[in-house]
Amino acid sequence: MHLAFLTPEYPHAASTTSGGLGTSIKNLTQELVLKGVEVSIIIYGQKRNQTFTEGNIHFYLVKQKNYKFGGWYFYRKFLQNFLNRLAEKEKIDLIEAADWTGITAFMNIKKPLVLRLHGSDTYFCTLEGRKQKWKNRWFERNALKNADRIISVSEFAGKKTMQLFGINTGFKVIPNAVNLKKFTAEDENIDPDQLLYFGSLLRKKGVLELASIFNSVVEKRPSTTLTVLGKDVKDARENTSTLELYRNLLSAKAIKNFTYLGEMQYEQVKFQLAKAAVIVLPSFAEAFPMTWLEAMAMGKALVTSNIGWAPEIMINGKTGFTEHPEDHDNYATKILKLLGNPDLRREMGVNARKKVCHEFSSEIIASKNISFYESVLKQTDN
Template identity: 30%
Template sequence: MHICFLTNEYPKKGFPHGGIGSFVQTLGRTLVQQGIEVSVVGLNYTPNDEHQLLDGVNVYRLKKSKVKGLAWFFNSKAINRKIATIHKQQPIDIAEGAELSLAFIKKVKNIKYIIRLHGGHHFFAEAENRGINTWKGFQEKRSFQKADAFIAVSQYVKTHTEKYLSYHNKPIVYLNNPVDTDFFRPIDKVVSELENKIVFVGTVCEKKGVRQLIQSFPLVKNEIPKTTLEIYGRDWLFPDGSSYIQMLKETELPQLGKTAKDIHFHGAIPFTEITEVYAKAAVCVFPSHMETFGLVALEAMAMQKAVVFTNKGPGSEIIMDGKTGFLCNPNNPSAIAEKIIWALSHKSEARQIGIKARKEVLNNFNVKILIQKNIQFYSKIISGKN
């Protein structure tokens, strides 16, 4: 079996990547360990073509076109050409990508095409209460028409996507994103009682709830003075190119007075260092306004950390509130602060919740279990037994 993932986000040292990149890396490595051929095709971060063999995964990064107005055409042409070359050398059975990925893919005979629902344009347009971009909406509909099957990473993303897009009566299965519980495991690191670190990891943008988390921080400091807020992740840019982090520093932090000095922006960090970041946390907080799944929450849970997650979207699919973590209203800074304060004030109970959290991940989100379910679905689609 040969699986080809279509993504520009596969982790590359020295460059930031998103959740899809982390997911493909985890799944790809594990598929290789099962004796399955894995390729990744996408656009490069740098202006050149590149091929790397990373943990058995063949990663092809292609030079990105800079032709204004036609970059999509030339980029798609390059990707199609690379897929055809790989297929000729080592026949591809499955080509998989996210919602928009198949829009300009030229289908090749004997390759089955799968869309994994990570949250596409229509999904987030609804979640963020904004209009549909005509060009992106067109691409997504075209992509869905080309798919032979679909995988939903949560029940929530499946339900809300089908409000706007048809699955065209094609096979669809519900498979959570997996967590590598050997990589994300408890680290014996003593977290000082004087180091009540609140840790956020993710893209620093409005929909991740970072602004409300910052607004909750003074309420936490009033109860537990020796607390810091550590924010890790790449910056988000507004359409005019301005920085979201800079906006927070100019509009939100000045309102906090002396409290602002205990909020630290660390920027993006390599994937290999993320476990060290989680290990130093007293509590991990991800108050997203919207998620399709929420992999960072599960990664922290796998490390036996007390996690505060959003009660929106698939939050309740991942965390049992008060048992394996905490759910909060991400739009309410007081509600976020309440959960953080409880976790920091009840360290023994929070540790027990962390232990239960890891057990939950091991039983339901472990890559060793989910890899077999993915392979079974791939096999079913390849054989045509729907």
């Protein structure tokens, strides 16, 4: 079986910046290759065209093309023709794409097309209460209707997406996965006072709420520190740095105990994860967050949000605590409970890793995907 993945991002030095979407695809495809599946990855919107094979995966970086008029349509048709030629030449059996901005809208793909719901622009705009470009919604709806089959990374994201677009098409839930060999549990050199947030600095990630939460924590436990890792993104509402908005919300005590380390390579992120006593991820909008899985895989106690997708990953009171990001006092109370109880942190960290091992390991999730792809190919052959 030869599978192709069409994506705007993938974590590789040759491509542009990647986030959780790219990481989830990398975790899946690397495991698929280990299970004997041939994989091609087409990364569109790139700075240059480039083709190479690495780790038994075939990479096709496709340069972004500019058009005087109708670029949204003509670039999609360009990608359509590229995919169809590649599929015929390399004997690709099935193509998968992500739902973000409906890249496969108006495409006529000659192979079975699977669309995976990682969280569309429509989905995130709704969860954030943010205005959306009408074209993105149009593209995403067309892409959904155009797909042969649909996968969602969570039950919540799948149901919400279908509701938003008024589509009754069924979908298969296959969650994101984490590579357990790369993220291992470590219980040494932990700073008992350190909190850690990692991920892009975005309003939707609850970063601004985290300022008020941290203020409350420091007021009750002055020795507590907070380290933040991730790219500073311009806030869509205020049109300014999210980091600066965050800093302006910190109390005089809290700002002294706050450290921003910016973007880091994976190994550095893992080092910071290992040091932290508690991981804080108060997001408002996710589909099935990789950051949560990675922290859990490292045996860390988490305090996350309790919205929508959260119960599909976290078990409140067992793998950590969940709380609404806007409930600052209760969120802070749960952080303080973990900081003050090393045995509870250790117990929840063990439970968190066990859950990931049993449900979200790359090996388990890859096998589920292979079964799904085989069912799609069998159905389309009949």
